[in-house]
Amino acid sequence: MAQQQETLRREDETEDTLDEALRDGARIEELPSDDSDDDFEDVDEDFTGPPFPGKHLLKQNDLDLPPWLKPETFALFHDDLTTTTSEAQVKVTADCLPLLTGKERLNGLRYNKYGIPHLNREKHVAFLKDWLEPLPAPYVVIDASRPWVFYWTIGGLSFLEQDVSVYKQRLMETVRPLQNPYGGFGGGHGQYSHLAGTYACILALAAAGGLEAVDRKGLWHWLGQMKQSDGGFTMSKGAEEDIRGAYCAMTAISLLNLPLDLPPDAPARKAGLNTFTDRLGEWVGRCQTYEGGIAGAPTNEAHGAYAFCALACLSIIDAPHISIPKYLDVQALLSWLSGIQTTPEGGFAGRANKLVDACYSHWVGSCWALIQAALRIGKTQDLWSREGLIRYLLCCAQQQGKKGGMRDKPSARPDAYHTLYSLSGLSAAQNHYSYDYHGPSQDGENGRLTAAFNWSAEGPSEAELAAWKIEQEDVVIPIHPVFVLPLDVIERTKQQFQKGGL
Amino acid sequence: MGKYSEDPAWADIVPLPTDEGGPNPLAAIAYSDEYGEAMSYLRAVMASNEFSPRVLELTDDLIDMNPAHYTVWLYRAQCIFELKYPLEDELAWLNETALAHQKNYQIWHHRNTIVDKLGKWQGEAEFVEQMFELDAKNYHVWSHRQWLVKRFGLWEEGELEFTERMLEKDVRNNSAWNHRWYIVNGREAEGVRGVTHEGIRMREIEFARKAIAKAPQNASPWSYLRGIVRKSGMPLASLKELVLQYADTSKPDGVKSSHALDLLADVLAEGADGKQQASEALDLLSTKYDPIRKNYWEYRKGLLGGGSSASTATAA
Numbered sequence: 001m002a003q004q005q006e007t008l009r010r011e012d013e014t015e016d017t018l019d020e021a022l023r024d025g026a027r028i029e030e031l032p033s034d035d036s037d038d039d040f041e042d043v044d045e046d047f048t049g050p051p052f053p054g055k056h057l058l059k060q061n062d063l064d065l066p067p068w069l070k071p072e073t074f075a076l077f078h079d080d081l082t083t084t085t086s087e088a089q090v091k092v093t094a095d096c097l098p099l100l101t102g103k104e105r106l107n108g109l110r111y112n113k114y115g116i117p118h119l120n121r122e123k124h125v126a127f128l129k130d131w132l133e134p135l136p137a138p139y140v141v142i143d144a145s146r147p148w149v150f151y152w153t154i155g156g157l158s159f160l161e162q163d164v165s166v167y168k169q170r171l172m173e174t175v176r177p178l179q180n181p182y183g184g185f186g187g188g189h190g191q192y193s194h195l196a197g198t199y200a201c202i203l204a205l206a207a208a209g210g211l212e213a214v215d216r217k218g219l220w221h222w223l224g225q226m227k228q229s230d231g232g233f234t235m236s237k238g239a240e241e242d243i244r245g246a247y248c249a250m251t252a253i254s255l256l257n258l259p260l261d262l263p264p265d266a267p268a269r270k271a272g273l274n275t276f277t278d279r280l281g282e283w284v285g286r287c288q289t290y291e292g293g294i295a296g297a298p299t300n301e302a303h304g305a306y307a308f309c310a311l312a313c314l315s316i317i318d319a320p321h322i323s324i325p326k327y328l329d330v331q332a333l334l335s336w337l338s339g340i341q342t343t344p345e346g347g348f349a350g351r352a353n354k355l356v357d358a359c360y361s362h363w364v365g366s367c368w369a370l371i372q373a374a375l376r377i378g379k380t381q382d383l384w385s386r387e388g389l390i391r392y393l394l395c396c397a398q399q400q401g402k403k404g405g406m407r408d409k410p411s412a413r414p415d416a417y418h419t420l421y422s423l424s425g426l427s428a429a430q431n432h433y434s435y436d437y438h439g440p441s442q443d444g445e446n447g448r449l450t451a452a453f454n455w456s457a458e459g460p461s462e463a464e465l466a467a468w469k470i471e472q473e474d475v476v477i478p479i480h481p482v483f484v485l486p487l488d489v490i491e492r493t494k495q496q497f498q499k500g501g502l
Numbered sequence: 503m504g505k506y507s508e509d510p511a512w513a514d515i516v517p518l519p520t521d522e523g524g525p526n527p528l529a530a531i532a533y534s535d536e537y538g539e540a541m542s543y544l545r546a547v548m549a550s551n552e553f554s555p556r557v558l559e560l561t562d563d564l565i566d567m568n569p570a571h572y573t574v575w576l577y578r579a580q581c582i583f584e585l586k587y588p589l590e591d592e593l594a595w596l597n598e599t600a601l602a603h604q605k606n607y608q609i610w611h612h613r614n615t616i617v618d619k620l621g622k623w624q625g626e627a628e629f630v631e632q633m634f635e636l637d638a639k640n641y642h643v644w645s646h647r648q649w650l651v652k653r654f655g656l657w658e659e660g661e662l663e664f665t666e667r668m669l670e671k672d673v674r675n676n677s678a679w680n681h682r683w684y685i686v687n688g689r690e691a692e693g694v695r696g697v698t699h700e701g702i703r704m705r706e707i708e709f710a711r712k713a714i715a716k717a718p719q720n721a722s723p724w725s726y727l728r729g730i731v732r733k734s735g736m737p738l739a740s741l742k743e744l745v746l747q748y749a750d751t752s753k754p755d756g757v758k759s760s761h762a763l764d765l766l767a768d769v770l771a772e773g774a775d776g777k778q779q780a781s782e783a784l785d786l787l788s789t790k791y792d793p794i795r796k797n798y799w800e801y802r803k804g805l806l807g808g809g810s811s812a813s814t815a816t817a818a
Binding site: 066067068073076077078079080081083084085086131132133134135136137139140141142143144145146149150153167170171173174175176177178186187188189190191192194235236237238239240289290291292296297299300301302303329332334335336338339341343344346351352353354377381382383384385388 | 532534567570671672676717720721722726733789
C-alpha cells in the first residue's frame, strides 16, 4: 500500500515514457534502496573540488546568465489563472532555478570555471555498474523489462568510454534463456518475445560485442508475426500496436541485415504486403497529430518519445531528407519540437504543458540531428538551444552526493534509464552530426537498408565549449542518432552482418 | 516449500525453475521466493497450454506481485476466453487492479480486449473519468477513451461536453485538447466533417478564443488554432484581430503571449508586404519574449525570404 500511495503522489510529476519498464522505473525511484544515497552529511569526505568553488564569481555569473534565465525574461508572462498544470510547473521551476543560476549547488560535484558542475563521470560509471549487480526484491516490477537494464547499463557505460566487452560473456549467458525458440527475446525466461525486450537485448549485445547470440532466422520469422496489415507492428503477439514497435523492428532488421521480405507465413502477406517496409511510412505519417508532433498510434496525443521513434524509423527505411518530408509535415513537427523545450529549465518536456524530464533530452534532443538532416541544414545552423539542454542536464539532472547517476528532475531519484538517456541527450547537444546525402539507402546485393549507416559526427569547437560554459572533460562521445549506441559500435555491427542471408 | 508446491490442487504440475543462463547473470533480480515459485508454475502451465480456473488464480497472484508482466496479462486474456469466464467479473477485478497500477501499458490493453469482447460500454466512460481524478493526463486512459468512442460510436454521447468539463478543471490539459480534436475531426473517413465545415470551425475557434482569454500564455489552444488553420486551409488573416489582442507590439506591455506573437508572424507573412513586419515579430521573440528558441525563430526568419510561411504549410 505504501508503494501505491507513493506512486499516486507522484503522478503529476511522473512523465509517461517509452516502455512499461520505464513507467515502473518511476515507481522504482520511490522504492527503498538498500543503501541510502542522500546522506549529504557524508558528502564532504569525497568532495574533491576547492572549497565553494567559484563562489566569488557568483555576482559575475549573474551577469553572464543566458537570456532565458534572467528574471526580466521569465517574469514576462504571468497568467493569473492557477490550475493543476501551472501549480506543478511553478514547483519544478522553483526547484530548478537556483541550480541553474548557481544560487544553489549540488553537493559533492566539482564545478568548472564558469560555475557549472562538471559531468560526474566516475560516479555515473559506478552507478551504472551497480545496476548490473543483483537488484533487491522490489525490482521484481521490472522482471519483464530486464533487457532494458542490460541496455541502459552497458550502453550507458559505453557512452562513458568504458570497455564493455568485459560483459560479453555474462551478457550472452544471461540473455540465452530470454530468447525464444520461435525467435525474438522476451523480458525473462519463459516470457513471450516482445519488441522492446528484443530491441534492448540487441543493442546491449551490440555494445558488448555478442550479437552472435541472436538467432537471426528465428527473429526474422517472429518479426513477420508482428507486422500488421496496416503497416505498423505490434509489440508482442496479441499486444498493442504502436510506433515503438515500428522503430524497434526496423532497428533489428537494419542492424542485423535481416531479409526485407516478409516470411512466407507472415499474416500481413494475406493483406497483400510483401516486405517489412510496406505501408510503414504511411502508418508513421498517420501518427502525426494536429499539433505537429507524433503520437504513439494514430489520433493519440503528440509525445516526444514517439517523435524520436517516428523520425528514427523513417531514417532507417530511407535517407532522412527523402523519407521524413515524404511522410511528415516537417515544419509542423519542427514547430512542435521547438515548443517543448521548457523555459526557464532548458530541458525538454514530453508533451505540451507537461514538465521537463531529463529522459526527453534523448527522445527530443536526438530528434534534432534527424530533422536537420531532413531539412538539409548544415552544422553552421542550429534549430534549438544546445546550451539550454546542456545546462539543465549538468545542473539539474545529476544526482548529488556520492552515489552518482542522473535523474528526471531535482525532486526525483536517479535510475539507469534516466542516466543513459541523459547522457545520450548530452551527446546530442554537444556533437554535430552530418548525413552523407550521397550514401546508399539500400545495399544492392542484399537489399539491406543502409540509410542509417551514413552518419558521421564531430565534436564541439573551443568557441562552442566556451559559449556553452563547459570544458572538454564534460563532452560525451558522439552517439549514433538512430541506433543510440557509439558510432564505432554501429560501424562494427554493420561490418559483422555485411553478408546477410539467414 | 511454498504456496503452490504444498497445494494438492497443483500436485500434478512439475514446476519449471528459472534458467538464469549462467553462474553470474547480469542484473539478476533477488525477487521473493513466492514470485519465483509462481513463475515456475506459470512456465509449466504455459508449456502445456493449460487454461483453467487455477491458472486464472495464478495469473492474478503474479499480476499482484508484478503488474508490468505482459506475458501474464496476455496469457490471462487467452485463459479468460478459453474458459468463457464472465467478462463482467473480469472487469470488476480490473477496476480494483487499475486503481492500484494505473500507469501500465498492459492493464489498459487487457481492459480494451475484455470490453471489446463484452461489446458493452456502459460504465466505462464513468470509470475512465474516475481515473482522470488521479491523473488527468494519463496517456493510456486517454487512448482507451478514444478507443471506446470509436468502438461504440459515442461521438455524440456527451463527449464534447466531457472535454469541456475536463478543460474547465484545467484549461492547460493538452490531453483534453487532443481528445476534443479527435471528437470534432475523428470521423472524416466516414464523411463526417470536422473543422473543414465552416460552422464547426467557427465554433471551435470560439472555444479556443475563450480558453485563450483565461490564460493567454497557454500553448494548447494556440496549437489547436494552428491545427484548424492547417486542416481547413482557412486564411490566417481572419485570426489577425484575435492575435493582435495578445501580441500588440505597438504598446509597451502589449505582448501577453509568446504563442500569439509566433502566430502573428505567420499572419503578417501571409499579407502583402508583410515579410518585414513578420521578421520584426520573430526578432522580438528571439531577443525578448522567447529567447530559448532563438535559433528556431532565426530559422523562421530565414524562411520568410523563400516566400511561404513556416508552420502553416498545408499538412501532408
